[in-house]
Amino acid sequence: MTDPAQTQHPANSLHTGPDEKGHFGPYGGRYVAETLMPLILEVEKTWHAAKEDPAFWEEFKDLAKHYIGRPSPLYFAKATTEHLGGAKIYFKRDELNHTGAHKINHCLGQILVARRMGKGRIIAETGAGQHGVATATVCALFDMPCTVFMGAEDVQRQAPNVFRMKLLGAEVVPVTSGSSTLKDAMNEALRHWVANVHDTYYLIGTVAGPHPYPEMVRDFQSVIGQETRDQLQEAEGRLPDSVVACIGGGSNAMGLFYPFLDDPSVRLIGVEAGGHGVETDKHAASLNGGTEGILHGMKSYFLQNEDGQITEAHSISAGLDYPGIGPEHAWLHDLKRAEYVSVTDEEALDAFQKLSKLEGIIPALEPSHAFAHVLKIAGDLPKDHLMIMNLCGRGDKDIFTVADKLGVEL
């Protein structure tokens, strides 16, 4: 693992973002209520001091190794490679982390920041419950009270994760305002934060929100890309030709992409949730089907109507079901440094089943989107093309959704 702070970058590097006000090109920033501004500035100050402090990273690395189980393996997917007959495919196995997904990386990092700020309570928002479970996990580890805001509809749909959070000692607050989904859970967490600034830290679950969250979460998640880089160097002696990751808010993708931003030979491919298709009104593809806007403290791309009213996202994967995307992705999209594509619910569902049978790995529905795109493009690529896909979560949580879609009663 390399500390982000220890690496020096040339002035024209894509690693220099964000600027001192938290902007990635025109995106990012701090669009929050005045009540939160002093606190946001304090989070930034604490985070930047932590980033420069070797003792902070020592603690992070120690827990990443012994508690999360890092580094996660880089696995040569032989069966998939032979099946497709094109690119040589590797999986970054972040589904093997403690709690079964990459979310734990930034939860661990952020709770260390919260502790340095002297904040005694943690709040978080969650959609499917994965970030909520990861947050509740680190709160149990550090013995801090934890409140998770979750859309009332999601509470119904994700009962096993609600139970997990409760087992871990967290309080789960069903949110009934707005449309009772992830964006409303985030609104409610922000409202709660405004009312409890003195003792509370908001542990945001993706590379979104006001500065410094997109930068901070990216830096904690970039352990994924850094390990991948080192592991592929060892396995193949060179850089990958392409890296593929699914995108909701964009934390696993940003973590994978970031260490490769300054290597133009590496194609960066983000896969958005196309739902019923980006041409319909039922998808969660903010870059392919959204426009520039401001929500949840940041300027980025959002699903919205002409009047600037935010519209509902839809995806079979609750973890991708968010009407916005992290600002750094918006910037990389405009710069054309990364390509952003989408796959539909149906394609993801097929990929979910295919990966289970081909490799004996039941993936989460989120990386099933990434795998669906791998299935589309890898066969046409030359055999010496090295492709890495981030397998960012395991699928146990999704078996009920998938069974339901396949018409199987459990």
Add this chain to the structure above:
Amino acid sequence: MNRINTIFETLKAEGRKALVTFIMAGDTDAGTAQEILDALPGSGADIIEIGMPFTDPMADGPAIQAAGLRALDSGADMHKTLEMVQQFRTKNNTTPIVLMGYMNPVLAFGPEAFTKACAECGVDGLILVDLPPEEADEIAPLAQQNGLHLIRLLTPTTDMQRLPNILNGAGGFLYYVSITGVTGTKSANVDEVGKHIAEIKTQTDLPVVVGFGIKTPDDAAAMGEIADGIVVGSALVEQIGAGANSAVISTQVQALKDALKAA
């Protein structure tokens, strides 16, 4: 001269405090909102804030969230909000109008087109809840060119170190958010707010108006003692949501006005 400056000069000369009333544009529908708006000056409102409906109002409590959704459900949008002001101005050319809301609908309209349209329709000021001074460059120069005050928010978390940042570029009046919380929830601590406002007043000549958590005539009287004016929003909006017509709202506003006079 901007109507906001004029009203505060008048209020000062008469030794009165400003009663600022908030309603949501298009709530519960365009006709109802227009009728209520048109009657507000006659019932004692000195300044009127009109909420620009937004799906995701992160600084607002349940009452104003619901008002925005009611308005959107009845077909409200930014064009109709501006038309509402334009219509009001055919009958009233003195009561200041301040549009209050979030940046996204403004960005969707286009900051340049929006500020121009505001000026043409007779808007006097803007309160953009999720636009701290750090991000204001996008709209501040345009607001100024169009004679609109960009009204800044102060909160209990604003310390003296941050204050100059907020005052820089502030116009019209300062909106003091009296609680750490969202609109219409808890009640403020009058003593603490009073102390903070006194401190702020050493640094600026702008009038300071207090909002968030003022519901009853008693609240109005207490806050009127320590500030240049008060804002009542959620309490009115709750009544509108419950089906109150403009006569009911007028009575409610009149009671607040009387309490404030007595202050």
